[in-house]
Amino acid sequence: MSFLQFLRERGITERPGSGTRPLVIAHRGYSAVVPENSLAAVDAARALDVDFIEVDASTSADGVPVILHDPDLDRTTNRKGPVVKLTAEELSFVDAGSWMGPGFMGIRIPTLAAVMRDIQHRGGELLLELKGEWSPGAVARISELVVETGTADRMVVQAFNTDTLATCRDLLPMVTRFLLRMVPRPEDIATARSLGAVAINPSFRGFSLRKSIVKEIRDNDLGVFVWTADEMNEWRELLDAEVDGIITNHPGRLQGFLAGRFDPVK
Template identity: 40%
Template sequence: MSVTLIAAPPVQESFLREPGAPLLVWAHRGGSSSAPENTAASDEVARRAGVEWIETDVQPTKDGVPVVLHDETVDRTTNGTGPIRSLTAAQVAKLDAGSWFAPAFAGQRVPTLASQLGGLLARGGNLLLEIKNEHPLESVARIVDEIHGRGMSKRVFVQSFDPQHLRWVRELAPELPLGLLRSTLDPDPVAIAKDLELTAYNPSEHAFRTRPGIVTDLHAAGVAVNIWTVDNPTSWAALEQAGVDGFITNRPAELMGWNAALGLLRAP
C-alpha cells in the first residue's frame, strides 16, 4: 500500500511583542526623514540606526521590472515625469532620485527590487515589501521570483492593501509572512486575518484608535499589530501602552533611541 506524504506548512516566525519588549521598528521607505525615500541612501540611514526592517514600495515598469517607488508617477521624487508604468526600466535607471531631497544626494537612483535585495544581502537588513497599487498575477509572480532567486525568503515580509495580492503570494510562496494594510478597520479583523493566514494586521494610527481593543483579539489569534505611519513620541507612548507590536515610521532612528530609553527607564 502506498502512502502519500503531505508536507507540513512552513513554520513562520512570530512577530508578537513580549510584555516589556521594545517595539518593532519598520523604517518607512528607509530612513526617509534623513535621506531621499526608497533609495540606497535611505536604506543605509536606517541600517546605520540599527533598524532590522526596511519598508519599501514595489511597482512594475512598462517592461515589467519591479522597482522601488511609492507614487504612481516619478514626478515628486525624481527629475523625470510620467507614470512609472509608462517608463521602461532603462529609462527609470537614468533618473536622479536624490536631488529633490538635498543636493548632497544628487545621483541617487530609483532602485530595482533586485538591487535593493542585493544591498540587503551585502550590507544587512530585512525587507517589509509593500506590493503597491494594482498588480496582475504575473507582476506578483515576478516579485516572488526576485525574492526566491536571491534566497531572501527568510528576510522578506510582504504586505499590501489588496487581499488578492496576499492570496497570490500565499500560493506562490507560502513561507513568506503576510501583513494586511488598512486605512479603515475591517468589521472583523480576526476573520480576515484567519482567511488570509496573516502574520500581521497593519492599520493606520487613526483607524486603530477607533477600536483599540482589536489588538487583544488579534493577539489571541496569533496575529501581530503594526501601526502606520507613527512619527511622534506622544503617539509612540500611547500606542505602546495599548499593546501594539510595532510602528512603521519615517523616524526610525528616533524611535530606536526612544525604545532604548524606555527600556532603561523600566529596568529594575
C-alpha cells in the first residue's frame, strides 16, 4: 500500500499541504485533560472527532497487551516497578488516574482488547505504538484481536523497533504500519519500504534538525507525522514544511489553530 492509498481509504482525496490541513492525532488520547492512555482519554479524543487516537502498548507478565507508555508504573499509577512484573489481572487493580488529580481516582490501565472493542463499538481510528520489541506470540495476540473486532481498517501500528515492525509485516499484514524515528535520515526511506511502512514519523526535535528530509520522504510517497508538537510556533513550522499529520497532547487547541487557516475544517 502507498501512503496516498492509505489516505484514500479514509476518504481523504488530497494530500495534506498546499491548502489541505494536516491530520490531527491525539497523543495518548486527549492526554492534556484526562489521564493518558486511559479509556477516558480515548473517549475525550473521540469527542473531538480527531483523525487518529494514539496510544501505547506494552505486555504484562502473562503476555497480555496493555495500554501504558512507560516501562514502569511509577509516573502514572499508584504502584512502582516494571509493568512486565505484573499480570494483566494484577494491573487491572492499579490506579492509573489519581496521579493527575483526585477527580480521576479509580481510572484503570486498559488492556488493548478493551481499547479495540471500544473503537469497534464507539468509533474512531487507532494509532497504536508498540513499545520495545514484540515477540511473534505477542503480535499474534494483536492479530487475533484485530480479527475478533474487525478493526483492521481502523487502526495503524507504529514502532521504533524494526524487528517488531517486521514481525507485524509478517503476522499482522492487514494493519498499516508506520516507522518511528527520533531523527529522520535518508536511509530510513529504504528501511520503511522493506518493512512495508507507509510513513516515517520523527520527533519534533528530529524534524527541526532535518527539515529538508520531509520533502524527500514525501517525494517517495511516504507520509510524515511529527510528534509531539504542542505549541503554535511548532505548528506553524510543521505547516510550512507540509507535514501530513501532527501528533499533539492538545488536539482541541490544534483543531482551533487549523480552523483559522483551512476551510472547511473537520
